[in-house]
Amino acid sequence: MNIYDFAVIGGGPAGMFALLEYKRKKPHGNAVLIEKNGTLGRKLLATGGGRCNLTNKIVSDANYHGSNPKFVRNLFSRFSSEDLQSFFTERGVSLQNEKGRIFTKSGKASDILNVLERELRTVSAEIILGKRVDIVAKEKNGFRIDLENGESVFSKNLLIASGGASYPQLGSTEDSVKFAEIMKVKCSVMKPALTGINSDDRRLKGMRGVSFRAVFILLKNGKKVCRIEGDAITTDYGLSGPAVMDITNFIEDTHKDKYIIKVNFQHGTTCEDEYEKLTRFCENNKKLSVKRYFEKSVPSRISTAIISGELKGKNEKCGMISREDRKRLSMFFTGYEAAVTSLRGMEEAQAVKGGVDLAEVDPKTMQSVKVKGLYFAGDALDIWGDCGGYNLQFAFSSGMIVGSSVAVE
Numbered sequence: 001m002n003i004y005d006f007a008v009i010g011g012g013p014a015g016m017f018a019l020l021e022y023k024r025k026k027p028h029g030n031a032v033l034i035e036k037n038g039t040l041g042r043k044l045l046a047t048g049g050g051r052c053n054l055t056n057k058i059v060s061d062a063n064y065h066g067s068n069p070k071f072v073r074n075l076f077s078r079f080s081s082e083d084l085q086s087f088f089t090e091r092g093v094s095l096q097n098e099k100g101r102i103f104t105k106s107g108k109a110s111d112i113l114n115v116l117e118r119e120l121r122t123v124s125a126e127i128i129l130g131k132r133v134d135i136v137a138k139e140k141n142g143f144r145i146d147l148e149n150g151e152s153v154f155s156k157n158l159l160i161a162s163g164g165a166s167y168p169q170l171g172s173t174e175d176s177v178k179f180a181e182i183m184k185v186k187c188s189v190m191k192p193a194l195t196g197i198n199s200d201d202r203r204l205k206g207m208r209g210v211s212f213r214a215v216f217i218l219l220k221n222g223k224k225v226c227r228i229e230g231d232a233i234t235t236d237y238g239l240s241g242p243a244v245m246d247i248t249n250f251i252e253d254t255h256k257d258k259y260i261i262k263v264n265f266q267h268g269t270t271c272e273d274e275y276e277k278l279t280r281f282c283e284n285n286k287k288l289s290v291k292r293y294f295e296k297s298v299p300s301r302i303s304t305a306i307i308s309g310e311l312k313g314k315n316e317k318c319g320m321i322s323r324e325d326r327k328r329l330s331m332f333f334t335g336y337e338a339a340v341t342s343l344r345g346m347e348e349a350q351a352v353k354g355g356v357d358l359a360e361v362d363p364k365t366m367q368s369v370k371v372k373g374l375y376f377a378g379d380a381l382d383i384w385g386d387c388g389g390y391n392l393q394f395a396f397s398s399g400m401i402v403g404s405s406v407a408v409e
């Protein structure tokens, strides 16, 4: 049986960065990374629609969710967004800032993965690909790691960086929770986060692929929960896109509570102000179709659906629209209500709620507070960020701290 000082389960950003940092600090250290897929970083390649939204210009605990968002403070004070950006730019990757979101300039997530693979080769890191870890066990001076092909390795320190269960089509599983629970580390069930919503809304449903920007207000049983301004997209089943995914962070149980997303297509203008503006436009443009008023701010497929639905075959010329109809249109365009019937599943989720309980982990080292030598990083943990580069930042920062902690212990 091969014996190591440090073994990593999972070849995603967290696992790769941990191994790299360990080898940079301890070049002769005996370490191995085991990845079940035949290649490293499959999920990383899918990030940002294949463009990789690496991080965000401003990263703070306000962008994270779960039982203890403050957990990230220590991590980011030691490896920040600037540190992550410098790591890649110093190695030849050009990055660009898109409204605070940092993407690869080339539009290729593979630029990021190529650097990581090159750096891992440079430090002569040992990597086992295409072999799934089946089971782990705590032994006297470390951990036994059994692969599904019957081989085993032994390691003094073990990092569980096998990610979350989102996007199972890329090979993701709930193994992180399985391994942690074997070690008696407390975990919660993984559920989809950052996903679309199913809505039985009759106007927008089925209007596939229309992108728009709006202010979204989430109501839970009629009470305001949050307000998010951003981009969204209509889908066959309801709504998706970054702003809607961020809203799902605040949706708990759709069976127990009634959730409605109010969409203000007029960037937060009140219904009253909208009515005044629309009325003035109609008075001055009696011969124009009322669609002309909305065309600057709302995609025409959406405005046509709402106007046709509300005017029900009446003349759409501005001069012919009644006071009541102007009121109703103003109401719809500033407070369109999409009832949330349920959230989309793991197949479309970009993150997971749940995983390893943060109270079980020391944020200074990412080591288990109960089991010496056992570490966690990335999506395996019960914390997740908004859309915008926050989840990769967490994976890289937490991985970096594990690698550094194991190397200096």
Ligand SMILES: Cc1cc2nc3c(=O)[nH]c(=O)nc-3n(C[C@H](O)[C@H](O)[C@H](O)COP(=O)(O)OP(=O)(O)OC[C@H]3O[C@@H](n4cnc5c(N)ncnc54)[C@H](O)[C@@H]3O)c2cc1C
Residues within 6 Å of the ligand: 009, 010, 011, 012, 013, 014, 015, 034, 035, 036, 037, 040, 041, 042, 043, 044, 046, 047, 048, 049, 052, 053, 054, 055, 131, 132, 133, 134, 161, 162, 163, 164, 166, 167, 170, 171, 172, 173, 175, 176, 349, 350, 351, 377, 378, 379, 380, 388, 389, 390, 391, 392, 393, 395
């Ligand atoms: C479609 C999509 C788009 C996204 N876009 C962004 C974005 O633009 N910006 C952003 O910040 N975040 C994004 N995310 C989230 C981001 O990808 C994750 O937060 C990040 O990949 C987490 O890294 P990780 O290393 O913890 O886990 P992962 O990247 O999931 O890596 C875990 C690895 O462990 C391996 N593994 C699992 N079980 C075993 C086992 N038993 N044995 C061996 N290996 C195992 C898996 O195959 C996997 O390669 C996106 C996610 C998705 C699904």
